[in-house]
Amino acid sequence: MKQKLMVFILTLFVLLLAACSSESSTEESKSTDSSEPKETAEAKEITVKHLLGETDVKVNPENVVVFDFGVLETLDTLGVKAVTALPKEGTVPSQLEKYKSDKYESVGSLKEPDFEKINELQPELIIISARQQDLYEEFAEIAPTIYLGVDTTKYMESFKENTDILGQIFGKEAEVKEELAKIDENIKALKEKASGLDEKALVTLIDEGNISAYGPASRFGIIHDVFGVKPVDENIEVSTHGQSISFEYLVEKDPDILFVVDRGAVVTTGQAASPAKEVLNNDLVKGTKAFKEDRIVYLDPNVWYLSGGGIISVNEMVKAIDESL
Structure with missing residues (x-):
């Protein structure tokens, strides 16, 4: 009788150990399931709506080609260091003199982009405006491309929308808000004078x-x-x-x-x-x-x-x- 009781207890102990082991394995499996979405800074994207369509853009891209000097001004003012190339064939505005440096690649001119060079650079984002509008599809084949040209029929609204988009992409929303507030204040004073x-x-x-x-x-x-x-x-x-x-x-x-x-x-x-x-x-x-x-x-x-x-x-x-x- 005692021998049967001992066998029963041992069997029950083994079953309990197995159950605990199985539960532990299940919890571990849940915690490492690769099918669960992981939201990291590197993986985050935003969808940018622009004149030529909608484009999914990586947040804080590190390799950006810019074909609009107004956009380049804004990125420079916001302290964004992600620009790697711009159209340097022709005249680069005097206020952007530093971008003539060899540190930045040349990708043709405003109206004649060097697509071979752009493709070689493999950018994470390309930003264009009116002068390159007709070439949008060719840019988009290389990398995510957004159009940020200014609509002169609603200049300030368009300018602010573009600036807000750049703030979202590069995590500079607070800086954008501050810069736009300064501009609004100066325009208000000018308009009162005029x-x-x-x-x-x-x-x-x-x-x-x-x-x-x-x-x-x-x-x-x-x-x-x-x-x-x-x-x-x-x-x-x-x-x-x-x-x-x-x-x-x-x-x-x-x-x-x-x-x-x-x-x-x-x-x-x-x-x-x-x-x-x-x-x-x-x-x-x-x-x-x-x-x-x-x-x-x-x-x-x-x-x-x-x-x-x-x-x-x-x-x-x-x-x-x-x-x-």
Whole structure:
């Protein structure tokens, strides 16, 4: 009887050990199951909605190719160190001089990207804007690509959306909020100043002797739409290249302030272009109020033509117009 009891107890003990071992193995299996999603900093992504579609973008990418100088300005201001390449063939804006360094690869020009070089770099993210819009599919075949060009018909809204997206991608939301608040404050002061003036202005771009005018909702419409400077002509054709005008038009409209962007000063062409000041050096222009009152204002083409839509350039735009008033 005692022998049977001993066998029973031993059997029961073995069964209990087996049960404990099985439970432990199950718990360990649960804790190491690779099918469970793991949310790490490296694996996190956000979906960016942009003009050309939706793109899944890795948070805090470390190898980024940038084809928009306004975006590059913003990343630089936010202290982002992830940029590895940019279009260096042509003119890099003076405010981004440091990116001419050999530390950064050249991937062609703004309008002629070097896709072979981009593919070689294997970037984690490519950022483009209007000048590369038609090549979006070719970029997207290489790496996740987002479009962050500024919509000039709603300049500040578009600029802020783009800046917010960059803040989310690179974990700089607080810095973005601070920078945008400063800009809003400066614009508010400028708009109050401009609204109290009766002076009317005309914005022009001069290229190889030709003059184009820009009004509200145009490429340089921020001067009127956001800063509040009154336009001398409300009906200027809205287009990327502006409305072609003559010196007679300048005399007819007779602006109090004439803003000038000299494209030839920053864009190299086949032949040397006449500086804007030489183009405007004639008797018709000398008869305008802007000339007589020394109110012809030459805007920095590095800011107004090559970049724009970045934290640095928008700040510089506000400053230039404020000083002109």
